[in-house]
Amino acid sequence: MTDIRLATNDLVPPDRSPRRHLLSIGDLTRDDVERILGTARALEHSLEREVKKLPTLRGRTVINLFYESSTRTSSSFELAAKRLSADTMTIRAAGSSVDKGESLKDTILTLSAYDPDVIVIRHPQIGAPQLVARYTGASVINAGDGKHQHPTQALLDLYTIEESLGRLEGLHVAIVGDVLHSRVARSLVQALTLVGARSTLVAPPTLLPRGIEALGCETSTDIGAIAAADVVYVLRMQQERMEAGEAFVPSLREYTARWGITPERLRPGQKVMHPGPMNRGVEIDPRVADAVDALIETQVRSGLVVRMAVLYDLLTTGPVAVQAAMEVA
């Protein structure tokens, strides 16, 4: 029989730094944001190589748990983990035990039995990532919880803006559309405030949450307010969140006429962003979506490197979200 030699060091569990999560932009400091964006920049160079895989997270396990449909976020988290050589799997609520009525808590206890390093969670209900963090030993990344937060989206948006305009501080971003139902808007306003940029929310009165100014943004119901902005960030009109009889605007037609982003409403050089998926012809004119000043595809590309950076940061270096393990609500 061949002699099997065990490298005893392999049997020693790796050092576990205090467990950290990325649940909300509110958990981050400006230093955290700058470090993550810096890591993303370094990782972007690695993507230019022929072999795009890095060994950094070899042996680590990343579980993506998606309770809501998603193309961009789930694919980019999965690819980000693979590019860093982590073992990864994506579980979708449809077709899983969730269909059989399993509670989120029980699903998390089940998955945690595999000892994952990271659980990425997208869930339609606010507070789901906090619950997950309470019941798993893994680091938790919030990939969107209801209308609350989508922190990696905000980070990739910052990265995209900085790559395009060379800076963040002092910039003015107008965020236009269905702010009320948008976790993207909430996360982005917080992130922009954190890095010293200005934000203005522009929306019909019924889609501006009362009291949102407390986040440090301005608000306007006049589409003319986008004129002064360096970046116009267009939000999706979330029709799936508009229940029958709960129409927030009289019609999409009227919305488009008054708040839709058309070439006429933009000035040359104004950058346009959209978190996707777009409703062309509703919140954004197709000519705007396809114009050179649109950074929409860049956002998707940024999503990959920023999510790689977040995974890297959570698992290898200093605090991403310094929300220490058990402290979570």
Added chain:
Amino acid sequence: MLVYKKEQPVDLVIRGARVLDPAQGLDVVLDVRVDGGVVSQLGSDLPANGHRVIEASGLVLAPAFVDPHVHLRTPGREDEETIASGTAAAAAGGYCAILAMPNTDPVVDSAAVLGKLSELARAEAVIPTGFMAAISKGQAGAELTEMAELADAGAAAFTDDGRPVVAAKLLRRALQYGAVTGRPLALHCEEPSLSHDGQMHEGAVSAELGFTGYPSVAESVMVGRDLALAAYEGGTVHVMHVSARESVDELRRTHAQGFGATAEVTPHHLCLTDEAVRALDSNVKMNPPLRAEEDRQALLEALRDGTIGSIATDHAPHARHEKDAPFEAAPFGVTGLETAFAVLYTRLVESGVLPLELVLERLSAGPARTFGLPVPRIATGEPANLVLLDLGAEWRVQESGFHSRSVNSWLLGETLRGAVRLTVAAGQVAFEA
């Protein structure tokens, strides 16, 4: 109207406590003697005469508390609370009487259900317990219950608590017809088309967290409507769990017009604001929701000036697995019977926000008068309804310490001061630490 398990009435001498009965203006160190469950003598150096003696110097002896708003979850959700566990929790919190809400399964909307509950309470309630009956059948908001028969069967009051009486016409009928019962209507004021899907108070915190807001006006417009109808019909109404400043304004306006609606407020609305929701802990999710600091201040002022005459816990036990869900998916409600006095004492009395006497009165005589229950008094010839309080005692709120079957307390892990040492309810020892 109040039923409980009859046991041996107690013989006791409580020695040297500070006897504090604000409703009678009593605040003096005395011995109190109880014979056969009745206060027989107040004085100094009372003889023991073979009675058990409790040395109580340094402690406060007050009239025990009355909670007009408790969810006992029986029948239907005995996994969350039973009459035995809920009344034991109440006794541990210093209560000598409670009123239970009818939003059970089945709803307490017939004399048959009420009769069965009373029978159960006679077998297992450790303190006197009353049951409210529903205003509408099945609390569906369509047809009146047989209010007269329910009153004859002992209904303490009528309420559709858990939900509002949406149709103004039905409430008007209830006010008219309810007059024959002599019992008040207890109103849960919420305009559902405005609170729809609301998870927390609408304001800066809900805007930041992304929750659909449950605005103050969703409560206050209904308080305004209900009070207008009650004034028009001359009915007796009690506004439950007031949470918003605007609702207090509505109550004041009504009082100024000479119409006497009563009201209650919960310890959590007196102690917390919507800022507490930032932690996304489902144990701060309740209906009505925690509101802004200005609302909390208005509630405190209303409690001080008597616009709100009662403190009620709205003790709402929930199964652990149901509360252990994302905030947005968790049910509304928190427990409160076992922490009410201590949290009010720690957060409001010690900090000088409310006088101890006022808190004791609003926890006892206030609600008793509102619902026509015997007012607990420390006086010769009165049935012994006593709570012995150790104001200096510190204790930690822990799951293992609850008598309630549920642990959905917003105070888990907190250290409080003010402990209940002894509760005597209707002349029986209901709790002893």
